[in-house]
Amino acid sequence: xxxxxxxxxxxxxxxxxxxxxxxxxxxxxxxxxxxxxxxxxxxxxxxxxxxxxxxxxxxxxxxxxxxxxxxxxxxxxxxxxxxxxxxxxxxxxxxxxxxxxxxxxxxxxxxxxxxxxxxxxxxxxxxxxxxxxxxxxxxxxxxxxxxxxxxxxxxxxxxxxxxxxxxxxxxxxxxxxxxxxxxxxxxxxxxxxxxxxxxxxxxxxxxxxxxxxxxxxxxxxxxxxxxxxxxxxxxxxxxxxxxxxxxxxxxxxxxxxxxxxxxxxxx
Numbered sequence: 330x331x332x333x334x335x336x337x338x339x340x341x342x343x344x345x346x347x348x349x350x351x352x353x354x355x356x357x358x359x360x361x362x363x364x365x366x367x368x369x370x371x372x373x374x375x376x377x378x379x380x381x382x383x384x385x386x387x388x389x390x391x392x393x394x395x396x397x398x399x400x401x402x403x404x405x406x407x408x409x410x411x412x413x414x415x416x417x418x419x420x421x422x423x424x425x426x427x428x429x430x431x432x433x434x435x436x437x438x439x440x441x442x443x444x445x446x447x448x449x450x451x452x453x454x455x456x457x458x459x460x461x462x463x464x465x466x467x468x469x470x471x472x473x474x475x476x477x478x479x480x481x482x483x484x485x486x487x488x489x490x491x492x493x494x495x496x497x498x499x500x501x502x503x504x505x506x507x508x509x510x511x512x513x514x515x516x517x518x519x520x521x522x523x524x525x526x527x528x529x530x531x532x533x534x535x536x537x538x539x540x541x542x543x544x545x546x547x548x549x550x551x552x553x554x555x556x557x558x559x560x561x562x563x564x565x566x567x568x569x570x571x572x573x574x575x576x577x578x579x580x581x582x583x584x585x586x587x588x589x590x591x592x593x594x595x596x
Contacts, residue, residue, distance in 0.1 A: 373423060373461055376413035377592060378518055380476050382406040387474050388538055392486050393572045400538035404471045404546055408594035411468060411476045414510040414521050415441035415529060415589050416453070424457050432584035439509040441527045441587045447555045447579035450530050450588045457590075467532040468591040470574075471546050473558050477524070477571045479517030486570055488523035488559075489516030497525030498562045499569050507562050507585070524569040527587040528561040535576035554578050561585035 388401035418429055419438030429436065432444040445453075447467075454465050468476070477488040489496045496516065498508045502525075511521045533548025535556045548556070554576035560569030563585055567573070577586065 373420075373457070375420070375465075375590060377410040377590070378413050378476075378520060379594065380406075380409055380411055380472070380518060381480075382408045383475070383480075385475055385478065386483075387471055388572050390483050390572070392483055392491075393570055394486060394567075397570075397572060399572050399574050400540075402538050402540055403542040404475070405542070405544045406471060406475055407545060409468075409472055410592040410594060411472065411518075411520065412590040413519060415527060415587050417510060418442050421445075421453060424453055424460065433506045435506060437509070440507050441510055441522065443507055443527045443587045444582050444584050445587060446582040447530050447577070449582065454590070463592060465590045465592050467530055467588060469545075469547050470531045470533040470556050470558065471543075472591055473529065473531050473589075474571060476518060476520060477516065477559070479520070485516075488520070488571055489514060493524065493566050493569055497522070497560065497569050499525040499560060500563050500565050502562070504562055507587075522559075524560050524571070525564070526562055527559075527585055528557045528564070528575065529559045530586065530588040531556045531558055535574075557586055 382405070384403060384405040386401050387404045388399040389397040390401065417438060418431060418436055418440050421430060421442045422428060422438070430442055430445050430449075431440070450467065454467070457463075457465055478485075479489060485491055487493050487496050493499055494502070495514050497513055498504055507527050510526070513522065513525070515521045516523055533556050534552030535554045536549045536552060555578075556574060556576050558574065560573060568575075577583065
């Protein structure tokens with residue numbers, strides 16, 4: 330009996346010492362695997378493409394066809410970076426928490442985020458910049474169109490092709506919800522889904538074009554609606570043209586409307 334008592338006591342003391350050892354000691358000697366998993370902000374990776382600035386005719390150019398009612402003007406831009414893909418559901422959840430903004434149960438992390446207002450996009454960008462220490466933002470309308478043209482001024486009606494089916498998910502594709510990013514061919518800069526899939530919020534307040542040349546235009550100082558570009562999965566072909574413009578109130582959200590990121594140069 331005494332032997333069993335001593336054995337029990339030894340086991341208790343050994344267990345107690347292991348507990349003390351795991352709770353105490355120099356925390357600086359803990360291995361990377363100790364403790365709960367903490368999100369690592371350095372794991373936020375966003376594919377960005379450098380766009381070399383230049384001067385171009387924005388709006389109605391001959392290849393955009395008729396009717397083209399947007400007007401046109403000469404715009405000059407500095408260098409900048411733009412997202413290779415639209416912001417995805419997965420990136421949204423990584424920055425904002427495990428919350429799916431989508432209007433569709435079928436949507437997965439590799440689908441573009443949609444059903445998000447301009448104001449909500451600004452909240453996402455603020456969180457992203459705080460976590461990464463960078464300065465992401467929405468593209469201006471001129472930045473968006475210059476990138477959509479892919480440095481191929483006057484060559485294509487749609488971003489990267491005159492055949493919409495090569496570069497865009499649209500109404501004629503026979504789909505009824507957004508598709509995974511990168512499923513169609515990119516444009517000349519290697520940017521995917523600049524037409525179709527989901528439309529993309531831009532920074533600018535909506536306004537009519539002027540005929541005066543502009544450098545790094547950002548639109549009017551105030552307004553009622555913010556612009557969005559690119560067409561969407563349920564838009565007809567003519568509304569996916571590079572020059573096509575649309576707008577919505579910044580507090581509104583739609584199941585066809587997402588966004589893409591821009592960062593100034595250097596990044």
